[in-house]
Amino acid sequence: MKILVPVKRVVDYNIKPRVKADGSGVETAGVKMSMNPFDEIAVEEAVRLREKGAASEVVVVSIGVQQAQDTLRTAMAMGADRAILVLTDESPEPLAVAKVLKTLVEKEGPSLVVLGKQAIDDDMNATGQMLAGLLGWGQGTFASKVDVVDGRVNVSREIDGGTEQVSLALPAIITADLRLNEPRYASLPNIMKAKKKPLETIPAADLGVDMAPRLTIVSVAEPAERKAGIKVGSAAELVEKLRNEAKVI
Amino acid sequence: MSEPVRESMEFDVVIVGGGPAGLAAAIRLRQLSPQTSVCLIEKGSEIGAHILSGAVIEPRALAELLPDWRERGAPLNTPVTAEDMLYLTETGSIRVPMLDKVMPHMANHGNYIVSLGEVCRWLAVQAEELGVEIYPGFAGSEVLIERNRVVGVATGDMGVGRDGKPGPNYQPGMELRGRYTLFAEGCRGSLTKQVMAHYDLRKGVDPQTYGLGIKEVWEIPAENHRPGLVQHSFGWPLDDKTYGGAWLYHFGENLVSYGFVVGLDYANTWLSPFEEMQRVKLHPAFRHHLEGGRRISYGARALSEGGLQSVPRLTFPGGALIGDSAGFLNVPKIKGTHTSMKSGMLAAEAVVEAIKTDRVEPGSFTQKVRQSWLWQELRTARNIRPAFARFGAMGGAVYAGLDAMLLRGRAPWTLHFKHQDNETLRPADLCTKPFYPKPDGKLTFDRLSSVFLSATNHEEDQPVHLRLKNPSLWKTVNWDVFHAPEARYCPAGVYEVADEQTAPHLQINAQNCVHCKTCDIKDPTQNIDWTTPEGGGGPNYPAGM
Structure with a gap:
């Protein structure tokens, strides 16, 4: 069984994002980029399934600029077998990503696609679901536990107030939630070995997919700064301020 | 293990x-x-x-x-176009005249302001x-x-x-x-x-003698930006015996690099390089460069000054x-x-x-x-930095001028450093406390909001990488004699004194460490050993730093 894991290169989670001076987006020039943390969890889960013998090959794919190669190399250092980079200078929306992934699924024929539940840059939480819809496959989203048993995959889903168990026929889509696993480090020997693993680059245009954006970003702004608090002298003053200044009582 | x-x-x-x-x-x-x-x-x-x-x-x-x-696209994009060396007093400043004659080594024509x-x-x-x-x-x-x-x-x-x-x-x-x-x-x-x-x-x-450099990068309104401008200062707020000064460079796209260096052979245990750095921004010679801008990054690093x-x-x-x-x-x-x-x-x-x-x-x-x-x-x-150590800021500056104009660096003598930086601190009761204004949140800030901008991160669950070789020395030397200088020289708030009134002890917030190495240098008994934390930890300085 082959597993496909899409990974996204995003602004590193340690970096405080800075809105561009013209409000058109977030500054990414010269900013440290790394693999979307939920995608790391997805890679880890796929590698563990292979290590357990439930899968035979893990293929990682990224859609983006040339530097997304680094992200793919990291995934291969974690244990993925090979990588595909779909090269584009645009930052495609989830629907376009799902369409590209559909063509790759048709080409590669995986039985399982494991994705991060969302990317930490745009927090869309849509690609996995859209891909399931386009392919007509079952989906186990927000997975916190995955078991492949007798040609089916059992998924524990994190839902409001508890977990839900679903059993999906293969092929299927899984999106990884935070508690699914703790990803391993890419060790130095494995990073060295990953340099020699195969990485195929496909120009996005060659796939013949309509990637035109459907969304328009109107403006991007930083959250309003929180005002410093004040100390009040008495309960009476507090009531007075709540009534006349804050106007909440 | x-x-x-x-x-x-x-x-x-x-x-x-x-x-x-x-x-x-x-x-x-x-x-x-x-x-x-x-x-x-x-x-x-x-x-x-x-x-x-x-x-x-x-x-x-x-x-x-x-x-x-150049053809390979090296990011050296802002040539130096103008430069000033200022001697600061508390409220004013004097421009050093004929800089290229008096301090030829400071002449920056042909040089570039960059993010290293x-x-x-x-x-x-x-x-x-x-x-x-x-x-x-x-x-x-x-x-x-x-x-x-x-x-x-x-x-x-x-x-x-x-x-x-x-x-x-x-x-x-x-x-x-x-x-x-x-x-x-x-x-x-x-x-x-x-x-x-x-x-x-x-x-x-x-x-070896060292300095500590603390730096901020600001983004300022385009109408105030003068790319290529270099400004250095010495004098206030440091006393005559303490080596150091501020820099301010306009570069890149509306960016200003501002920072302050203090020689780590300073004697006053109450001195806080971080707060000196903050308050110089309020001086009229610096203030107007930064007003209306926003601070986008922060960091610190020790440097070797022994030559x-x-x-x-x-x-x-x-x-x-x-x-x-x-x-x-x-x-x-x-x-x-x-x-x-x-x-x-x-x-x-x-x-x-x-x-x-x-x-x-x-x-x-x-x-x-x-x-x-x-x-x-x-x-x-070779003689200029030790001259400052020996003759103070004014005497050192005069020596530097004479050295440049008369001796042209060919003095037949060599001045030496006699002390390690950890030996120069004076006991707390012999030193006067400088007055440091409270941060205003616009131009000046506290340590923690600063460290936040260095994007520093260490994997939380790991051994503390700052080790006290002999933990009992902290109380008898650092606290009783010097009143915890590490709480002041550390630019990242790593060292904190807990339970100061009852049972003072040192708390080490190693996850804040920006890897400047000052503690390894300046601790009075060199009791602090800076070791490498897990790889990948430490600051994540963005482009522009």
Whole structure:
């Protein structure tokens, strides 16, 4: 069984994002980029399934600029077998990503696609679901536990107030939630070995997919700064301020 | 911990540290000898993540290394167009006249204002194109010495818990074995320290003296931006005995680099380099540059100020020290990038020769340094920093002027450093407390909001990388005599005194550490040992820093 894991290169989670001076987006020039943390969890889960013998090959794919190669190399250092980079200078929306992934699924024929539940840059939480819809496959989203048993995959889903168990026929889509696993480090020997693993680059245009954006970003702004608090002298003053200044009582 | 099973790999040359020195050495090695395998490790999460400098750089070494640096798109985009040196009083400032005559070493025409982090990222791309293997995110934590020869370094284990035991995602470190190892860790490198001690490399040279530089990058309104403007200051707020001053550079797209350096031979235990740095921004000579802007980054780093007198023996069996690990900064010029790069290039030449003749020690490095412009520069500059240590700020400045105009650096004498920086503090009850204004949240800030902007992160569950060799000394020396100077000199709020009124003890917030190394230098009994945390930890300075 082959597993496909899409990974996204995003602004590193340690970096405080800075809105561009013209409000058109977030500054990414010269900013440290790394693999979307939920995608790391997805890679880890796929590698563990292979290590357990439930899968035979893990293929990682990224859609983006040339530097997304680094992200793919990291995934291969974690244990993925090979990588595909779909090269584009645009930052495609989830629907376009799902369409590209559909063509790759048709080409590669995986039985399982494991994705991060969302990317930490745009927090869309849509690609996995859209891909399931386009392919007509079952989906186990927000997975916190995955078991492949007798040609089916059992998924524990994190839902409001508890977990839900679903059993999906293969092929299927899984999106990884935070508690699914703790990803391993890419060790130095494995990073060295990953340099020699195969990485195929496909120009996005060659796939013949309509990637035109459907969304328009109107403006991007930083959250309003929180005002410093004040100390009040008495309960009476507090009531007075709540009534006349804050106007909440 | 039990003996870890670690993998090892062989290279011709292993370089520890991805700053200008290490990268220049790597590039030169592959230029001279394309079949030589070169592996470079860097403790920052990426190249540039731990690089902090002003920085005005002189492109001399770069032009020797990569003569076509312009065509290759080196990020040297803001030439210096105007410069001022100001002597500050509390409310006013006096411009030093005829700067190019009085302080010719300060003349910056032909130099560029850069983000040194960006320059290093670019150098790394050049190095990788030449076939250098670069591995950021891995800290060299152990020097491998066999039969008295350095045979490489080992990277630290990953995934070790706070208790020192392997956690669930434990990965043992790796041995990177090299016929030659170059230490390019920058000022006060933790492995360099071990190598110096093992081979007694500091024998017969002056103690190294250091400075602490604290820096902010601001984005200011376009109408106030004057790209190419360089402004330095000395005098207020430091007293005459304390060496240091501020810089302010306009560069890039509406960016201003602002920072402050304090000589770590300061005596007043109450002095806080961080708060000095903050309050200079309120001085009329600096304030108007920053008003209306926003601070986008923050960081700090120690630098070597000893110069020629303090340069240790450079080579040992199996390798050499390069860049600020050796201490090649030219202090009066306040520049070290060009000298660091040059030292890396010369070491590369020496290593290539040593490989050919199979010599244990790349000894020709020392000769090459002594015959190069790097040595000439440091020789000319050698008396200026010690003159400040001896005669104070005004006396030092006068000496520097005379040295430049009359002696032209050819004085028949050499002034020496007598003390290590950890020996210069005076007891708390003999010092007066400076007054530091509260941060206003617009121009001046506190430590924690500053550290936040350095994007510093350490994996939380790991052993504390700042170790007290003798924990009981803290109470009897640091607290009882000096009143916890580490709480003031640390620019990142790592050291905190808890339960001050009842049972004072030191709390170490190691996860805040920006890897400046000041504590390793300035602790009165050198009781604090800075060791490498898990690789990838520390600040994540963005482009612009």
